[in-house]
Amino acid sequence: MKFEVTILGSSSATPIFNRNPTAQVLNVNERLYLIDCGEGTQQQMLRFEIKASRIDHIFISHLHGDHYLGLIGLVSSMHLNGRVKPLKLYGPAPLLEIINLQFKYSETVLNYNIEFVATDALQPQIILDNQDVVVETIPLDHRIATTGFLFRQKKRLRKIIKEKAEALNIPVEHFPLLKRGEDYRAPDGKLYRNHELTVDSDQPKCYAYCSDTIYNERYFEQIQNADLLYHEATFLHNMLDRANKTFHTTAWQAGQVALQTGAKNLLIGHFSARYKSLTDLLDEARGVFPSTELAIEGSTFEVGEDLA
Amino acid sequence: MKFEVTILGSSSATPIFNRNPTAQVLNVNERLYLIDCGEGTQQQMLRFEIKASRIDHIFISHLHGDHYLGLIGLVSSMHLNGRVKPLKLYGPAPLLEIINLQFKYSETVLNYNIEFVATDALQPQIILDNQDVVVETIPLDHRIATTGFLFRQKKRLRKIIKEKAEALNIPVEHFPLLKRGEDYRAPDGKLYRNHELTVDSDQPKCYAYCSDTIYNERYFEQIQNADLLYHEATFLHNMLDRANKTFHTTAWQAGQVALQTGAKNLLIGHFSARYKSLTDLLDEARGVFPSTELAIEGSTFEVGEDLA
Known part of the structure; x- marks a missing residue:
């Protein structure tokens, strides 16, 4: 049973050449789930041959542009490419207002329905429960209302x-x-x-997506024992002050989150544009938690695969 | 005196691999003017080494996403990269409402001012007049309010x-x-x-930007004798019905516009994603107007340069 994530963007607020803002595609039993949708996500999907028509659920963590500015373009292209089946969209309530305003002025009437589910950044909610997966929001601690997403694979039949x-x-x-x-x-x-x-069927696995957030133990219990934890690691730990000020995490701290929550593997991403090379970030996280990899564009990780 | 345009995007509504939505950078005496700003424009600027800090004027033709969805990201990155000098933005009035709504929810307060000038799609206006250039809007005929832009170089001193x-x-x-x-x-x-x-100094030259529009003679007088005419050519002429229905132009018609307005040279762009190869579009336009080139990503054209 497939359960893997493909990285479409690894950069934080300002993109740099070859690093796009945040977006990931999760494949659970050949159904695709898009997590965040920074500017250029639809171009990244073309690059890595991910068909938009296979995506029925899009999850937006928060309303900083680097996490959602690609959404309107993607949703429009789905329309222009003939989509009729509904699209489920999960994100902060104002996201719908933003979409509606833009479509009002472009005089766009979609051929399909967007079924919108507003997320709550104050307490965990189950926002999706289908035959393959249960998805819960993870209230994070960022400058504006932000949730991560916890994907728990369903136990398959014997x-x-x-x-x-x-x-x-x-x-x-x-x-x-x-x-x-x-x-x-x-x-x-x-x-x-x-x-x-x-x-017995395989033990169901769990993917935890945590971006953007300051290091804060309040979400640790919820993400315990993730088979794969994606955690933002915007800065090196020598920029802890900057990380705290901007409500982001350092690579060392991301390693600590993985260690303290009993994660099996860690992916780090959301890298500041100041780091042309990512080696130092990887080394720093691995110094705390060896089974770590960089969430770089085009790479695919099986949830539960040993990264050490 | 430099007067040249660099193409950042050549595709119409849906991007395809290697073709981005519309954006162009005009260099007039080493000052940069951005015309339209489709999704991914800031990535294209990184690719072609165009510094955002050198852009002080951005012109948005209309509020279809493929012409402005890259704007919020670019404007945010300018802020994050320390811009303090004001930015002049020209476009349909609701553009400001869209920007303000998105910045409200991202809780973004820019370190610099956006000086917004609302364009009027009903009659030509002079919207900029500085030492290098006079810019006029060109009322076009599209599904929603749309203007092109006419850049007339100022006559230099002897x-x-x-x-x-x-x-x-x-x-x-x-x-x-x-x-x-x-x-x-x-x-x-x-x-x-x-x-x-x-x-005497060189004769001042003129660049006319016409996108998006149906073929309509009402703007012909205004763009007479352009040294370089950029005109959209979304479809081949065998799709004239589709062009009319969607208020776009065919390559044959774009050639006709150049011919009938006495343009010296023609650039065509805004190509439908259905054309994997652009040769037929170029051939069709050249059949009417030989001095034509494709406005493809990364290419630069001097205004007045002979394209034949």
Whole structure:
């Protein structure tokens, strides 16, 4: 079952050449979820061959431009490219006002519905629960109302051991019951225990997206034991004062978040334009938490994959 | 005296890989003027090494996203990069409302002033008149209020023939008068006619920017004899119905505009994403008006340069 994230943008407020503002695409069982949508996201999707038509859910963390300025363009292009199925959009309430104002003046009437869900930056909410994933907001601590997003894979049904089912001639009508854990009684009356006929599915995994935020333990409990934690790391720790002033995190602190919340792996991103090379940021985070990688454009990480 | 345009984006509504939405930078005597600002313009400026700090005037033709969605990001980056000098912004009145709404929710207070000039799509206006250039709006005919922009270079002062001025020992205080066309009387009483001591400066040139618009003769008189005409050419002429329906121009029609207005040279742009190759569009326009080029990303054209 696929559960992986592809990075479309790694830069903070001002882009630099080859680093775009924040956007990520999460693939859960071949359904795509877009997380943040900085300016140029649709161009990045073209570059990395990610089809906008496969995205049905877009999550916007907050209303700083580097996290959402690509949204109107993307939503317009979806319209111009013939989209009719609805799009679910999750973000701070004023996002809808901003979209509506821009469409008012461009006289755009979309051919599809945007189903908007306003997020609340004060307490965690479950904002999506479908067959593949449960998504919760993570209230973060930034200069304006900001939430991260916690993606918990759903536990899949048990897998039937095909050879055994065939050998016993189990009727296919019984398969859904087997997958749900029921035993099987053969026509001759013999009872087969479920665990003889099926194996457990993979343990569901969890992806935590935390950007933008100052280091603050209040969200630590919620993101405990993430298989993959994405955390912003805008500055090196020698710029802690600047990080505190702007409500951002240092690479050392991002490593600390991963360590203290029991994350299995850490991705860092949202790098300040001042860092032409990212090596120092990576080294600093790895000094605290070795299983760390840079969330750079075009790279894809499987949730749960060992990055150490 | 430099008068040249660099293309940052050539695509119409939906971008395709390697073609960005509309934006152009005009360099007039080393001052930069940005015309339209589609999504990703600031990234294109990084790519083509155009410094945002050198731009003091931005012109927005209309409020379709492919012509202005890069503006908020650019204006924010100017702020974050320490700009303090004012920025003049010209465009439809609601543009200011859109900017203000977005800055309200991002809680952005710029360190510099945006001096906004609302354009009127009903009649031509002179919106800028400085030492280098006069800029007029061109009312176009599109689905929403849209203006093009006509940049007329100012006539420069006459140039002093250095050798003659030195031979006659003309005092430097007299130079400004010579440049303005006055004669010179030497201490011995001899009169030197101005044309003996100076040469005329280059004839001022004119750049006309026409996007987006349906083919409509009402703006032809205003753009007569442009040294360089940029005209949108969204479709091939076999899609004339679509062009009419969407208030766009075909490549054949763009050639006709150049021909009928006596343009010296033509640039076509704003290409529909359906054209992976632009050769047919270029050939079609050249069939009508040979001195035509494609306005593709990264190319620079001197206004008045012969494109034939």
